[in-house]
Structure formats: structure tokens, C-alpha cells
Amino acid sequence: MSIEVDLSIDIAGIKMQNPVITASGTFGFGLDYLHYYDVNKLGAVVVKSITKNKREGNPPPRIIETPAGLLNSIGLANPGIDFFIKEVIPQMDSIRIPVIVSIAGDEIEEYVELASRLDKQDRVAALELNISCPNVKKGGLEFSTSAEQVEKLTVSVRKATSLPIIVKLSPNVTDIVEIAQAAAAGGAHALSLINTVLGMVIDVKMRKPVLGNKKGGLAGPAIRPIAVRMVWDVSQAVDIPVIGMGGICTAEDALQFIMAGASAVAVGTWNFVNPTAPLDIIDGLKEFCIKEGVKDIKELIGCSWK
Amino acid sequence: MLKKERRKMRVRAQIVEHLKIGRAYYLLGLHAPEIARTAEAGQFINIRCAETLDPLLRRPFSFYSIDRDAGIIKILYEVKGRGTEILSKYKVGDFLDIMGPLGRGIDELDNGGIQVILLGGGVGGAPMAALAEKLHECGMRAIRVLLGASTMDRLIPFDVFKSLGIEVSAATEDGSLGYKGFVTDLLKKQLEKFERKDCLVYACGPKEMLKAAAEICRNKGVKCIVLMDALMACGVGACQGCALKVRDEDGVETYVRVCTEGPNFDAREVVWE
Ligand SMILES: Cc1cc2nc3c(=O)[nH]c(=O)nc-3n(C[C@H](O)[C@H](O)[C@H](O)COP(=O)(O)OP(=O)(O)OC[C@H]3O[C@@H](n4cnc5c(N)ncnc54)[C@H](O)[C@@H]3O)c2cc1C
Ligand SMILES: Cc1cc2nc3c(=O)[nH]c(=O)nc-3n(C[C@H](O)[C@H](O)[C@H](O)COP(=O)(O)O)c2cc1C
Ligand code: FES
Numbered sequence: 259m260s261i262e263v264d265l266s267i268d269i270a271g272i273k274m275q276n277p278v279i280t281a282s283g284t285f286g287f288g289l290d291y292l293h294y295y296d297v298n299k300l301g302a303v304v305v306k307s308i309t310k311n312k313r314e315g316n317p318p319p320r321i322i323e324t325p326a327g328l329l330n331s332i333g334l335a336n337p338g339i340d341f342f343i344k345e346v347i348p349q350m351d352s353i354r355i356p357v358i359v360s361i362a363g364d365e366i367e368e369y370v371e372l373a374s375r376l377d378k379q380d381r382v383a384a385l386e387l388n389i390s391c392p393n394v395k396k397g398g399l400e401f402s403t404s405a406e407q408v409e410k411l412t413v414s415v416r417k418a419t420s421l422p423i424i425v426k427l428s429p430n431v432t433d434i435v436e437i438a439q440a441a442a443a444g445g446a447h448a449l450s451l452i453n454t455v456l457g458m459v460i461d462v463k464m465r466k467p468v469l470g471n472k473k474g475g476l477a478g479p480a481i482r483p484i485a486v487r488m489v490w491d492v493s494q495a496v497d498i499p500v501i502g503m504g505g506i507c508t509a510e511d512a513l514q515f516i517m518a519g520a521s522a523v524a525v526g527t528w529n530f531v532n533p534t535a536p537l538d539i540i541d542g543l544k545e546f547c548i549k550e551g552v553k554d555i556k557e558l559i560g561c562s563w564k
Numbered sequence: 565m566l567k568k569e570r571r572k573m574r575v576r577a578q579i580v581e582h583l584k585i586g587r588a589y590y591l592l593g594l595h596a597p598e599i600a601r602t603a604e605a606g607q608f609i610n611i612r613c614a615e616t617l618d619p620l621l622r623r624p625f626s627f628y629s630i631d632r633d634a635g636i637i638k639i640l641y642e643v644k645g646r647g648t649e650i651l652s653k654y655k656v657g658d659f660l661d662i663m664g665p666l667g668r669g670i671d672e673l674d675n676g677g678i679q680v681i682l683l684g685g686g687v688g689g690a691p692m693a694a695l696a697e698k699l700h701e702c703g704m705r706a707i708r709v710l711l712g713a714s715t716m717d718r719l720i721p722f723d724v725f726k727s728l729g730i731e732v733s734a735a736t737e738d739g740s741l742g743y744k745g746f747v748t749d750l751l752k753k754q755l756e757k758f759e760r761k762d763c764l765v766y767a768c769g770p771k772e773m774l775k776a777a778a779e780i781c782r783n784k785g786v787k788c789i790v791l792m793d794a795l796m797a798c799g800v801g802a803c804q805g806c807a808l809k810v811r812d813e814d815g816v817e818t819y820v821r822v823c824t825e826g827p828n829f830d831a832r833e834v835v836w837e
Contacts, residue, residue, distance in 0.1 A: 283804075284798075284803060285802055286801055286802035286803075290800045290801045290802040291800065291802065293572040293800075294572065294573075294574055294800075306804075314818060315804060315807060316807075318794065318806075318807045318808070318819075320795075320805050320806075320807055321795050321796075321803070321805035321806075322795065325618050326617040326618045326620055327620065328620060328621065328797060330797070330803070330805060332803065332805065335804040335807065478617075478620055479620070507617075529798070530622070530797045530798040530799075530802070530803060531612065531620060531621060532612075533574060533663070533800075534574065
């Protein structure tokens with residue numbers, strides 16, 4: 259008996275064959291894992307955040323393992339938009355699934371410039387705005403913490419491109435729903451959440467923080483319940499689709515996010531441990547649907563609160 | 565043109581050998597023909613030591629020996645923390661989830677006829693064994709091995725080098741075996757003996773040792789290749805976690821990824837902080 263299960267999903271015009279994608283910063287430019295499996299089986303890839311100029315990133319150590327987690331302070335190390343367009347995009351020929359490009363900047367103008375340059379690139383299916391950067395002009399306060407700034411940023415970027423805009427939310431805020439609504443009001447086509455949770459580890463022998471940047475962002479299974487809760491809250495408060503992430507390792511984890519209201523899910527840190535996990539998750543989702551008699555995975559989106 | 569296939573793999577490899585070596589180290593042999601086929605000295609594998617979520621990440625280990633014909637790769641490791649503690653409990657016949665070969669192999673072997681010194685501090689001597697085998701295979705005979713450790717229990721075994729007919733000199737900080745002092749003192753003496761500059765030093769070990777070796781070699785005008793260590797998350801170039809600061813010829817400083825652009829670097833490029 260073979261039951262056809264529909265895993266496909268359309269998020270703001272980004273047509274994905276299944277809802278499993280990779281999280282920004284954990285999959286390079288989609289090229290590093292080509293050796294390990296057929297990346298084209300995924301729903302989409304999201305590449306490492308790109309900035310206007312090359313960024314060297316933070317001083318090492320940049321990563322430290324924590325209980326069921328990974329604290330990182332990479333600091334947006336990336337080669338910059340010129341290199342990305344000239345050198346990286348041409349190498350993406352073997353990637354046939356949608357490529358979502360994450361962009362980041364210190365000022366609204368930087369996001370706008372990045373968006374208008376990527377607008378002309380056929381290979382780019384959508385933009386994800388990484389708003390967890392300090393806004394230089396606003397005295398270093400993160401965009402992600404101000405609803406007003408997020409709305410302004412989203413409006414400005416929308417004017418610069420016809421590509422779908424996904425705003426990636428930070429969990430390091432008092433009320434993530436307020437920020438989500440601001441992004442939606444600004445015209446975001448979708449939201450993705452969560453980015454990493456601010457954290458710190460201290461080396462007691464050295465009596466100093468372990469990371470070169472002192473503070474870092476926590477990712478991995480340790481943050482999963484936080485992320486599921488935030489997806490649950492946000493997806494009920496906005497009308498645009500939500501991409502859920504935070505510690506996803508298995509199909510069951512992915513289902514938690516989908517049932518909490520996510521239309522798609524992203525695998526981040528777990529790629530490092532089990533690079534083929536996204537494929538196992540796709541298989542696991544299909545299996546679950548067959549067992550539960552679910553013909554279309556879209557039926558499960560937000561089913562825990564609907 | 566025949567382009568060398570450098571495929572990276574993730575495999576379940578069966579343990580064919582697992583021995584405690586001295587008081588501090590373990591020798592682990594794995595049947596992984598797909599990896600052995602393309603593995604090069606200086607590269608490494610990333611082992612998933614535990615199936616649980618804690619410890620979460622894989623742990624990187626250099627090739628200690630590569631036997632292409634038998635399809636067996638070996639690592640020599642020290643129990644440092646939880647990951648290696650768990651690893652040490654596996655038995656012959658068990659399977660391990662490994663990724664490799666990762667990183668750049670050592671391919672700067674072209675200056676035929678030169679004198680090569682392999683310098684290893686503690687378990688950092690491990691990749692030198694694979695390198696010695698490779699150099700020997702390439703017909704190089706002027707190889708000298710200098711191994712150092714705090715005490716004799718922490719010296720890596722000499723047998724791989726001895727079986728290739730390579731002379732080994734040891735230094736221990738407590739004088740329990742060989743020269744009493746740092747292995748870099750041996751390096752200095754060795755370089756003083758050589759008249760010519762066409763000598764190449766490969767070094768792996770604690771950062772302080774590498775830094776000292778780099779300085780000695782620089783003063784002597786001798787090229788030194790160092791194998792660098794870094795905390796790693798992915799091991800494949802995707803996360804930018806394993807950053808190392810290097811300086812190019814124009815003095816411009818940038819970060820490179822130890823797992824991808826390394827682990828071996830020209831010591832003159834490394835910014836020793
Ligand atoms: C390319 C490469 C090749 C390596 N080859 C070998 C090898 O052949 N043999 C071998 O014994 N070890 C090797 N190492 C080091 C080895 O990976 C670490 O010792 C190991 O990851 C420690 O894991 P753990 O869980 O036991 O320790 P943890 O519990 O993670 O840590 C215990 C202590 O070790 C330190 N530590 C953790 N990871 C590293 C690291 N990568 N380097 C230095 N200190 C670390 C921690 O800061 C802590 O103080 C290599 C590392 C790299 C990057
Ligand atoms: C090493 C590392 C680098 C990251 N880099 C970025 C980045 O450049 N841009 C971004 O939006 N998120 C970045 N993230 C956050 C992830 O995309 C993701 O939101 C977060 O890690 C939670 O998912 P996870 O628990 O599955 O890793 C990074 C995460 C890690 C672990
Ligand atoms: S460990 Fe991830 S880039 Fe090197």
C-alpha cells in the first residue's frame with residue numbers, strides 16, 4: 259500500500275518540495291555539505307548572512323559546547339556581497355532548490371543596498387533579514403529589539419526588491435509577538451524564528467569568559483522548548499507563515515514546531531553533528547503522516563492550538 | 565587531466581583495534597576503506613563519541629596511520645574530557661559514526677633531497693607518524709623525529725618511526741627519558757648542526773611549543789609547517805567556528821578556518837596571539 263503524502267509548501271511564493279530547510283550560518287553557502295548528500299532533496303537552503311563589506315568576524319575562541327547546546331560568537335564572518343555575487347553564486351549551479359539569502363547590516367541603508375543588488379540575481383529565491391545586528395546609527399541597539407525599527411527596516415527593504423522578505427526574529431526581546439507584528443505590518447512575507455539565545459560561559463581556571471567576544475548566542479537542543487513556545491505565540495498573532503527553528507534534530511522535533519504553527523522548519527546546529535539529519539527528518543515527516551493518515555502536511559500546521 | 569578525487573565521507577566504521585598506550589593515550593583502529601582510500605597525512609576525522617545530546621559535538625582527531633590496502637585508519641588520542649572518556653570505552657567490533665577525511669593534507673613534500681624534521685609535543689606527535697609513513701613512501705630518507713612530553717608516559721610510541729628506520733630523539737621536562745627539557749631545545753640544537761637551509765620542519769603540539777618552534781625556525785631561516793588546533797563545531801567549513809588569525813605577505817591580517825584552509829599552515833603566516 260502506497261499512500262501519497264503531500265509535503266510541499268509554498269511560503270510567500272517560495273515553492274518548496276518539503277518543509278525542511280537549513281538555518282543560516284550552519285550550512286555555509288550550501289556547498290560544504292554537497293559531498294555528503296544530495297542537498298537538492300531539501301526544501302530550500304538558507305545561506306550564511308551576507309553583509310555589504312567583508313567581515314572578519316570575532317576573535318577566537320568562537321564556539322564552546324554547553325549542555326545539549328552550542329554557544330557561538332562567529333560575528334557574521336563573511337566575504338561580503340561583491341564576492342558572494344561574483345564568486346559564490348556561480349558555484350551554486352548544482353543547487354536546484356530555492357536559495358534564500360540572509361542579509362545583515364548595521365544600518366537600514368545597508369540592508370536596502372544588499373536587497374537591491376540581490377534583486378537582480380536569478381539564483382536568489384528570497385531574502386531573510388537577520389536583524390540581530392546592532393544598529394550603528396541608533397547607538398548600537400539591536401534592530402531586533404525595537405518594533406519601530408523592525409517595521410521601518412522591513413518597509414525600506416520591501417521598496418528595494420520584489421523578492422519575498424523573511425524577517426528573522428531574535429528571542430532576546432521582552433515580547434517577540436510585538437516584534438513579529440511590526441515585521442508583518444512592515445510588509446514581511448514570512449517570519450523565521452528563533453535566532454540564538456544570548457549566553458555566556460566562564461572558564462573558572464582563567465576566571466574569564468571562554469569566548470573571545472565574551473558573550474555568544476546559544477543554539478542546539480538546549481533552546482528547543484524556548485523556540486517552540488515562541489513559534490506558538492507568534493504564529494497565532496500574525497497572518498504570515500512562520501519558519502521555525504531552534505534545536506531541531508529529529509522528525510519529532512520538527513513536528514513540534516509544525517504543530518506549534520510553523521509552515522516550515524530549519525535545521526541548524528544539528529547539521530554539524532548529523533549532516534544527513536535533514537533527510538532523515540523529511541523521511542520521518544512522511545512516515546508520521548502515513549501512520550497518522552495525514553494526506554497533506556499542511557493540515558498539521560498549528561494543529562496544537564487550532 | 566586526472567583530477568584527484570577528494571571526496572569526504574560520513575561512514576559507520578567498525579573498530580578493529582583499541583589499545584591503551586602507556587598511561588595517557590589510546591590507539592584506535594577503524595575499518596573505513598572509503599576514507600582510507602583518499603586520506604592524507606595531516607588530515608583528520610570527526611568522531612561522534614556519544615549518541616546522546618551531551619556531549620553534543622563531534623571531536624576531531626588526526627590520522628596517526630593510513631593503510632589504504634587494508635582500508636584501515638588509526639588515530640592516537642589522549643583522554644581529555646568527556647568526549648574522549650566516552651570514546652575510550654568502545655570495544656573492538658563496535659561501530660563509530662565518523663566523517664572524513666577532513667582538512668587539507670600535507671602536500672608540501674616536493675623539495676626532494678632536503679632534510680626533514682618532524683616535531684611532536686605530547687599527543688601532537690600523532691599526525692607525525694602518518695607523515696613519516698608518507699615521506700618514507702615518497703622515498704625521502706633524511707627524516708629525523710623529535711618528540712617531547714612532560715614525562716615519559718606521555719611520549720607517543722616510537723615504533724612507527726623505528727620500523728621505518730627513522731631516528732627518534734626524545735625530550736621530557738622531568739628528564740624521565742631522553743633529554744631533560746623542552747623538545748624545542750632539541751630542535752634548536754638539530755638546526756645548529758645543519759649547515760644548509762634546505763631543511764623543512766613539521767610541528768604539532770601545544771600552542772606554546774608551536775610558537776617556540778616557529779620562532780626558532782624563523783631565526784634560522786628554515787621553513788616550518790605547523791598543524792594547528794582549534795575548537796571545532798562542523799569540521800567541514802560551514803560554521804566559521806575554528807578561526808585562526810593569519811597574516812599574508814602584505815601584512816594584512818585575516819581569519820582562516822583551521823578545518824578547511826588548515827590544519828597545516830606555514831608558521832610564518834600564523835599570528836601568534
Ligand atoms: C584538527 C585536529 C586534530 C586533532 N588531533 C588529535 C589527535 O590526533 N589526538 C588527540 O588526542 N587529540 C587531537 N585533537 C584534540 C582533540 O580533538 C580534543 O582533545 C578533544 O576534542 C577533546 O574532547 P573531550 O570531549 O575529551 O574534551 P572536552 O570535555 O571537550 O574538553 C576537555 C578539555 O580539553 C579542551 N579541549 C577541547 N577540545 C579541544 C581541542 N580541539 N583542542 C585542544 N583542547 C581542547 C577543553 O577546552 C577542555 O579544557 C585534535 C584537534 C584538532 C582540531
Ligand atoms: C555557528 C552558527 C552560526 C550562525 N550564523 C547565523 C547567521 O549568520 N545568520 C543568522 O540569521 N543566524 C545564524 N545562526 C542562527 C541559526 O540560523 C539558528 O537560528 C539558530 O542556531 C537556532 O537553530 P539551531 O538550534 O537548530 O541551531 C547561527 C547559528 C550557529 C550555531
Ligand atoms: S569547524 Fe566549522 S568552519 Fe571549521
